[in-house]
Amino acid sequence: MNPNKIRNTVAAFAATLVLLAASGCAVTRGQETVGAYIDDSAITTAVKARFVDNTVVAASAISVETLNGTVMLSGFAKNYTEKETAQGLAWKVKGVKAVKNEIAVRP
DSSP states (O other): OOHHHHHHHHHHHHHHHHHHHHHOSOOOTTTOOHHHHHHHHHHHHHHHHHHHHOSSSOGGGEEEEEETTEEEEEEEESSHHHHHHHHHHHHTSTTOOEEEEEEEEOO
16 A cells, blocks of 8 residues: 555544544534434544545545535545535445535636
């Protein structure tokens, strides 16, 4: 396996762990259950991992947020191919119910 891929995957995983630890159990009443929060975090991590493994998508330029199985993509893409590839990769993750693609394509 390519050392850069390994490093990027480890970095994405470490960043996810830091974000989860920093946010703690930031679930408020009426928002979502702790179980749903954990599922959403797993979906977000899986989508970002697919971005890291893909050569078309710049994982660092696209943000991923998940709430109740709905994935929100935002950030910037170099072209429409990158934007559509990111959306397609998100749909392939188990547990995704919807994808909102708010990625802006830079001219």
